[in-house]
Amino acid sequence: MIRVALIGSTGYTALEVARLLLAHPQAELTVATSRSDEGKPLAEIHPFLTGRSNVALQPFDAAKIAEQADVAMCCLPHGASAQSVRELAAAGVRVIDFSADFRLSSVPLYEHWYGVTHPWPERIGNVVYGMPEFFADQIATADVVANPGCYPTSAIMPLAPLVREGLIETNDIIVDSKSGVSGAGRSAKLGTLYCETNESIAAYAIAAHRHGPEMEDLVHRIAGTPVEILFTPHLTPMDRGILSTIYVRPTLSVGDTTESVQSKLSDALRRAYEGQPFVHVVDHLPATKHVKMTNHVQMTVRVSGEPTTPGRAVIVCAIDNLSKGASSAAIQNMNVMFGLDETSGL
Template sequence: MVNVAVVGGTGYGAVELIRLLNKHPHVHLKSIISHSQSGTEIKEVYPHLTNIINVQMNEWNIQGLSSDVDVVFFATPPGVSQKLVPECRKNNIACIDLSGDFRLTSQEVYETWYGTSAASEDYLQEATYGLTELYEQEIMNSKLISNPGCYPTATLLALLPIVKKGWVNVESIIIDGKSGVSGAGRKVGLGTLYSEINENLKAYKLGEHQHIPEIEQFIQKESGQETQVTFTTHLIPMTRGLMCTIYVDLNEEKTTEELINFYTDVYSQHPFVRVRQEGIYPATKEVSGSNYCDIGIHADARTGKVTIVSVIDNLVKGAAGQAIQNLNVMNGWDVTLGLKEIPMYP
């Protein structure tokens, strides 16, 4: 049995971790850390956990964690985990970070996009990017996992197979992203008020979304080419769900059937990526509450472009579910442990 702690216990990512960890057969949730709600039972913040999770939240205390916990999940705002992860690693505690603090390899790039100081170079180099399907071997041998962002998860799972083959022009990538309101977290803000978001659709963070450099970093890594993507995000009036519709020029002629067959083969050993048949495209409802990423593909012979539609639940595959998937890989367990959820429908 592996003892785990969740840091950032009052956020949506943290409570989703708690929900999924509770039924994991090899995990015991030992501690929930929350600076703002220390001394409060989790059920007081989230009443739906009454008589299910009876844990009092506490302040950060590395001495207590070092004797009780094997793995710490960080579901914290940017700038927090970079200060706490070094204490864990010095005490031989494995870390899975759901914030962006260890995703970017360049301190300068992080500080430009996140507007705060970066983690130390040593820990940036130690961290493994936790896109499970593509970096499984590296994750297996790591004790510090940087969980991908929600938009990068949907985008990179959709793009990297053909990027690695050199079949597309990486300078032509356009990503149209749409996410439910839970992606903004639980903080109070004008833009997420019911009267502002209901029956409304709006673009946000044009040209300045912090996931842009993360997407570019791994496209460059796999293609060996410098690239700048066009990435536009939209807030849609629903709680969960994320869709990325991606447009990119083909370098060589490919049919839809050829691309679908290729993707099906690439992900044949990865149960959480499902590739749709020709002419069928995924919807956010079809992955809600689950760890699946569903992908639909259309090659347009007339324009020479390929359109890829990729959907995930932003709180599961885009955050907590992928973090647990990485925990499974780190420990040599079946990758589906604790994650065998049928999507909620309707």
């Protein structure tokens, strides 16, 4: 049985990890930490767990956690997470980090976008990105895994195979994403209050969101080609889910038609994810309800233009931001790290 520690246990992603572990046949939650609520039952913080978990919150102590857990799910904010990850790894605990502290490939890129000095800079660029569809072999032996961002998951997964095959222009990619309010976390903020978000949709951080560089960085790493992505996120009045609408220009050959280009792009995505249990290239238009509370990804392609003059391609991708965008992706990574079937508990 894999023993799992939750580091930073009060947020939505931590609750989602705990919920998934309740149904996991080969893993159990043995430790939960909190800096502000130590001593309290985890079920008091998350009433959903009442009668289902007897774990009490304890202070962070890497050595003690190493005695109680084989792997830690670190659900701390960026900046605060890296030091805890470093201590856990030194104590022999394998770590899946939910923050952005190890996702990017260079220290200057990280420090520019996150505005903090990285406490473990020698590991930047040397931590595997937790997307088993591309990095399973590295994840299997990793001591630290950088769990992907939620918005980036919805963009990287459709874009990387198409860029890798040279099927789309790399300097004209627009990612327009809508997210449920849970993506902003559990802490009280004016912009996520009910009266602010109900019956409203709003763009934010235009051309300035930290997940934009993550999308570019990872597509480059996977496909081997640099890309330019204009990313615009929106907050929508729903609890959970992400729908990304991605606009690209196909690279065209003589004789291409709108139908042939659409088939070419769809076939490339199907080839890329053949045998992957959680990624589905579909004919219908994906919606967030189609993937709610699952580790599944749905994507589809449409091409604009007249029959013989293809225009832009539009890719629609749906994930659950708390699941494939965070916690169930972490469980998938844990399964790979410990040699289990990727779908175990999912």
